[in-house]
Amino acid sequence: MNREAWLGVLALLLVAAAVGVVALAPGALAERTDEDVRPSRLSLQEPRVAAGEIGGERAELSLDVRMDHRGGDADNVTVEVQAVDTDTGLVATTVRKNLGTIEGDREVRTRMNVTVDRQGGYRLSIRLYEDGRRIDIGSTDVSGVDSLTPDYARTGVDFHRFGTGEGSLPVITYDIAGEDGNRTTLRTGTYLTNRGDDPAAGLELVVMARQVESNVIADRETVSIGNIRPGRTVTETAELTVPSNYNYYLDGILLKDGVIVGTATAPAKLDPSRPAPKNETREEVDFQAGDFEQTPDRGDDDGFDTPMPTQSSGGPGFGAIGALAALVGLAAIAARRHA
Known part of the structure; x- marks a missing residue:
């Protein structure tokens, strides 16, 4: 018997065996029921x-x-x-x-x-x-x-803090750059550190001098900050001209695309005899608002200085001598009428 014949016989035997199994165990090929499915x-x-x-x-x-x-x-x-x-x-x-x-x-x-x-x-x-x-x-x-910090205000750059102790270096330092009359020019220095992982750009620093007792802004300057590499600290300087003999708060405001992302404050004592308070005490201070005028008044538009008339005890008008002469005159008139 050749090979093809043997394969045909084998196939018939397999079919017969399958039919026998089905006949002897009719549920062997039945479909699964819901009870057989795992929950x-x-x-x-x-x-x-x-x-x-x-x-x-x-x-x-x-x-x-x-x-x-x-x-x-x-x-x-x-x-x-x-x-x-x-x-x-x-x-x-x-x-x-x-x-x-x-x-x-x-x-x-x-x-x-x-x-x-x-x-x-x-x-x-x-x-x-x-x-x-x-x-x-x-x-x-x-x-x-x-x-949570908004995405538009997120930056790794901030003011470098040196500590909170009494002898710690302030966040904003200053020195006297010059004096002219009753005006003092302060050269301020501010330290900015990039603690992020990417370079920082597009930042601006606004530095203001705020008089302690009145909170009047004496002067301000805006500084554009260049690129700051990650892990680097830069020093930004600004010059402010303020009235002398006053104490000030030096306020630093850090902006990114017009949004405030950081602030700092440090004192500047130009009148050491009167310590700068911490906004918690009241003290009488000889404050002259005219010292803080940004554009002094130049008088009338015609350019002439016209002095205002004044009166004094020694000038024209009813002073002490004039009053005495008037009394003497009135007495003389009364005596003549009775004569």
């Missing part, structure tokens, strides 16, 4: 929250949701995140996400972005649904949302 077990793990896009009024909270799946398939899985204001108890927003069917024994991760007002704190409540049935819940709290 799915899906549970939430501890969530993690990170800051997403931060604006001036709104903040995005990026929630990392993790689930542990065991058993059979989990169909029509949905995750719901609800943000509740912890101060008022009101629901701020609700976000839902459909994950479809989850198969196999594994950990499942998904990211949910929740946008809320940039203020106060929130409780993020998480609910897990399968085919519309809630099967697990979880929550996490977030506080200090108002302290």
Whole structure:
């Protein structure tokens, strides 16, 4: 018998064996019933929250949701995140996400972005649904949302702080660059450090001299700051001309694209006999507002200085001698009428 014949006989034997098995065990090839399918077990793990896009009024909270799946398939899985204001108890927003069917024994991760007002704190409540049935819940709290820095104001550059002790170097230093009459020119120095990982550019520094007792701004100057490399400190100088014999606060304001990103203040004592207070005591000070005029008054527009008339005891008018002469004259007239 050749090879083809042997293969044909073998195939017939296999078919006959399969028919015999079906006849002897009719349920061997039956379809699986619902009772044979393993139930799915899906549970939430501890969530993690990170800051997403931060604006001036709104903040995005990026929630990392993790689930542990065991058993059979989990169909029509949905995750719901609800943000509740912890101060008022009101629901701020609700976000839902459909994950479809989850198969196999594994950990499942998904990211949910929740946008809320940039203020106060929130409780993020998480609910897990399968085919519309809630099967697990979880929550996490977030506080200090108002302290998140908006993306437009984020920079690695800030004023370099030397310490808070009495002998520490101030954030803004100064020296006397010159004096002219009752005006003193201060040359200020400000230290700026880039603590970020990228170069910083597009910054401006505004330095102001603010008189201590009155808070009058005596002078200000704006300095454009060049590129600052990561991990580097630069010194920016500005000259301010102020009235002498007063004490001042030197205020530094750091701006990025017109947004304030940092502030600093240091004292400047031009009148050491009167110490600069810490905005907590009251003291009588001989403050002359005219010393702080930016454009002195030059009088009338005609250019002539016309003195105002004045009166004194020794000038024309009813002084002491004039009054005595008038009394003598009145007495003489009265005596003549009686004669």
